[in-house]
Amino acid sequence: xxxxxxxxxxxxxxxxxxxxxxxxxxxxxxxxxxxxxxxxxxxxxxxxxxxxxxxxxxxxxxxxxxxxxxxxxxxxxxxxxxxxxxxxxxxxxxxxxxxxxxxxxx
Amino acid sequence: xxxxxxxxxxxxxxxxxxxxxxxxxxxxxxxxxxxxxxxxxxxxxxxxxxxxxxxxxxxxxxxxxxxxxxxxxxxxxxxxxxxxxxxxxxxxxxxxxxxxxxxxxxxxxxxxxxxxxxxxxxxxxxxxxxxxxxxxxxxxxxxxxxx
Numbered sequence: 678x679x680x681x682x683x684x685x686x687x688x689x690x691x692x693x694x695x696x697x698x699x700x701x702x703x704x705x706x707x708x709x710x711x712x713x714x715x716x717x718x719x720x721x722x723x724x725x726x727x728x729x730x731x732x733x734x735x736x737x738x739x740x741x742x743x744x745x746x747x748x749x750x751x752x753x754x755x756x757x758x759x760x761x762x763x764x765x766x767x768x769x770x771x772x773x774x775x776x777x778x779x780x781x782x783x
Numbered sequence: 784x785x786x787x788x789x790x791x792x793x794x795x796x797x798x799x800x801x802x803x804x805x806x807x808x809x810x811x812x813x814x815x816x817x818x819x820x821x822x823x824x825x826x827x828x829x830x831x832x833x834x835x836x837x838x839x840x841x842x843x844x845x846x847x848x849x850x851x852x853x854x855x856x857x858x859x860x861x862x863x864x865x866x867x868x869x870x871x872x873x874x875x876x877x878x879x880x881x882x883x884x885x886x887x888x889x890x891x892x893x894x895x896x897x898x899x900x901x902x903x904x905x906x907x908x909x910x911x912x913x914x915x916x917x918x919x920x921x922x923x924x925x926x927x928x929x930x
Binding site for chain 1: 843844845848865868869870872873874875876877878879880881882883884886887888889890891892893
């Protein structure tokens with residue numbers, strides 16, 4: 678199972694702008710590389726990443742082979758209410774991963 | 784008109800159509816990829832910013848950040864394109880209603896020194912762009928061999 682690292686302030690002040698940073702372990706195989714025996718390494722990418730805050734979209738990203746291995750994203754939201762951030766990664770070969778992080782505003 | 788001549792004419796016509804289409808929006812060129820994103824509309828320089836180091840040591844993981852001026856109309860999405868990787872698309876961001884501002888960072892691969900272009904689609908249907916030249920000293924491994 679791919680490892681995902683998510684960094685979010687767990688107890689921000691209400692109305693504070695917070696940075697969300699996410700990284701997931703994935704080779705992002707481009708399909709352009711050739712292995713030592715001359716065979717093309719088949720493409721295997723994460724194609725899509727989304728982050729929702731209580732069901733409302735924060736950020737969606739469409740990934741192409743030029744995104745580096747272990748895709749990393751940093752972006753911002755306003756901690757309006759206590760709630761849940763939901764992160765979803767989807768990719769080739771049925772790759773799918775969902776993570777949630779609880780935020781409690783103070 | 785003989786059947787053969789007719790067939791030749793049709794063939795020539797088809798070839799001409801294929802050629803002009805390719806010239807108009809070849810998706811394998813930087814301009815073509817941007818035109819495909821904007822639907823052929825022009826992208827005005829300014830208002831959007833693509834931050835990336837001008838000199839990159841390691842093309843395998845290059846930090847980039849896209850952002851836009853606060854004063855701009857609502858930004859729907861920002862796409863990043865490259866000039867000389869095997870494929871022109873890099874990444875596309877859609878900023879939802881809960882995004883605090885239009886700013887996102889990621890890490891990308893660069894096969895060689897080249898231009899990068901960020902294009903923002905605004906809610907009024909216009910496009911803004913920023914172009915950056917990047918020099919890469921160690922290229923991303925595209926053809927295999929080594930790490």
